[in-house]
Amino acid sequence: MLRRRDLLGLxxxxxxxxxxxxxxxxxxxxxxxxxxxxxxxxxxxxxDRLITPTSVFFVRSxxxxxxxxxxxxxxxxxxxxxxxxxxxxxxxxxxxVTLTAVLQxxxxxxxxxxxxxxxxxxxxxxxxxxxxxxxxLKDLLDKVGVAPDAxxxxxxxADRAPKPTVPKYLRxxxxxxxxxxxxxxxxxxxxxxxTLAHGAPFRLVVPGWAGDHWIKWLxxxxxxxxxxxxxxxxxxxxxxxxxVAPGAAVPPEQMQSLSTIPIKSIIARPAxxxxxxxxxxxxxxxxxxxxxxxxxxxxxxxxxPFVAAKLEGPxxxxxxxxxxxxxxxxxxxxxxxxxxxxxxxVMQPETAVWNPSGYFWNAWHRVxxxxxx
Ligand SMILES: Nc1nc2c(c(=O)[nH]1)N[C@H]1C(S)=C(S)[C@@H](COP(=O)(O)O)O[C@H]1N2
Ligand SMILES: [Mo]
Numbered sequence: 460m461l462r463r464r465d466l467l468g469l470x471x472x473x474x475x476x477x478x479x480x481x482x483x484x485x486x487x488x489x490x491x492x493x494x495x496x497x498x499x500x501x502x503x504x505x506x507d508r509l510i511t512p513t514s515v516f517f518v519r520s521x522x523x524x525x526x527x528x529x530x531x532x533x534x535x536x537x538x539x540x541x542x543x544x545x546x547x548x549x550x551x552x553x554x555x556v557t558l559t560a561v562l563q564x565x566x567x568x569x570x571x572x573x574x575x576x577x578x579x580x581x582x583x584x585x586x587x588x589x590x591x592x593x594x595x596l597k598d599l600l601d602k603v604g605v606a607p608d609a610x611x612x613x614x615x616x617a618d619r620a621p622k623p624t625v626p627k628y629l630r631x632x633x634x635x636x637x638x639x640x641x642x643x644x645x646x647x648x649x650x651x652x653x654t655l656a657h658g659a660p661f662r663l664v665v666p667g668w669a670g671d672h673w674i675k676w677l678x679x680x681x682x683x684x685x686x687x688x689x690x691x692x693x694x695x696x697x698x699x700x701x702x703v704a705p706g707a708a709v710p711p712e713q714m715q716s717l718s719t720i721p722i723k724s725i726i727a728r729p730a731x732x733x734x735x736x737x738x739x740x741x742x743x744x745x746x747x748x749x750x751x752x753x754x755x756x757x758x759x760x761x762x763x764p765f766v767a768a769k770l771e772g773p774x775x776x777x778x779x780x781x782x783x784x785x786x787x788x789x790x791x792x793x794x795x796x797x798x799x800x801x802x803x804x805v806m807q808p809e810t811a812v813w814n815p816s817g818y819f820w821n822a823w824h825r826v827x828x829x830x831x832x
Contacts, residue, residue: 500584506727511587525617537681540604557592560666560777568820576817591664593645609682612637617676631687666777667750705813722748723821724799734829746799747779755800756782788830
């Protein structure tokens with residue numbers, strides 16, 4: 460538990476915590492742990508720009524955030540030469556890297572799979588793009604000296620399951636991904652200290668990989684031979700090794716852990732069911748593809764041909780680009796569909812591959828709207 464007076468003099472950090480303090484502090488300033496999960500979608504209309512504002516950035520957490528603890532320590536141990544423990548001030552002194560990357564929940568679009576599958580019924584809003592600033596995980600692993608036969612990094616956060624019968628949220632990433640210079644222990648999001656909802660004081664950032672690896676409220680990294688134990692690694696976040704018929708039950712041995720995000724584009728505007736004035740129209744949205752850069756987005760209006768949209772933002776790995784397609788329209792019902800193509804030539808599929816947990820919905824996004832005189 461953190462007392463209000465412990466936050467005095469922490470500058471930007473206490474500013475970031477201010478909202479939370481007002482909302483959650485009781486009479487004597489004790490922060491209260493929130494027991495319910497927090498799952499909030501970003502409204503579709505915000506996917507018309509390169510950076511998603513933090514205030515509307517989607518939030519996903521299995522058990523809700525732990526108390527805000529800016530004094531939290533990060534331990535790195537297991538198969539290492541010399542274990543290490545660091546706090547926020549230690550991390551701030553190390554070289555900082557800033558990169559732009561999409562964060563998307565593996566379950567984004569789950570509600571759109573047919574037949575329906577259980578889980579958080581996300582539509583389009585469990586994704587966002589931010590700049591992430593922090594320390595390369597590789598720099599920390601260089602300090603501890605990783606044993607030659609270590610293969611995985613087990614990741615744990617400070618949040619706790621609501622009941623002892625519910626397993627802790629534990630994930631791991633292969634050592635090779637941990638050593639990639641883009642894997643960060645991030646302290647800042649969009650230039651500001653991380654908010655509690657997004658993992659304050661530090662979280663993992665694994666560009667190109669689904670959100671379940673981006674552990675928030677990070678407390679413990681352990682080098683080990685095997686993947687993390689428990690439900691969230693052994694059972695959850697698995698896809699069939701080969702596509703299955705929609706609705707099929709898949710035996711565990713035919714499943715494998717998911718990692719990178721497949722190619723996708725989403726139309727922010729016009730909104731499905733909206734109406735617009737006759738004349739100039741604009742189809743706008745975002746496109747991204749896991750670890751590959753986006754090369755092209757094509758838009759089709761009504762029964763016309765696919766036309767290359769204008770792209771904003773650099774063609775770089777991990778990042779989304781904004782696409783815009785302008786045209787003139789007469790009154791009547793209109794439809795538009797978008798599809799993305801990455802620099803490896805991979806095209807977004809017309810239909811998404813169904814899977815038992817409803818991960819990675821990435822079908823062509825279609826919208827229908829009415830143009831009025
Ligand atoms: N400690 C912890 N980290 C976590 C989670 C969690 O429940 N606990 N949820 C993960 C999942 S499934 C996602 S999609 C992302 C969401 O990050 P955001 O809330 O910052 O958008 O956080 C990840 N990190
Ligand atoms: Mo997620």
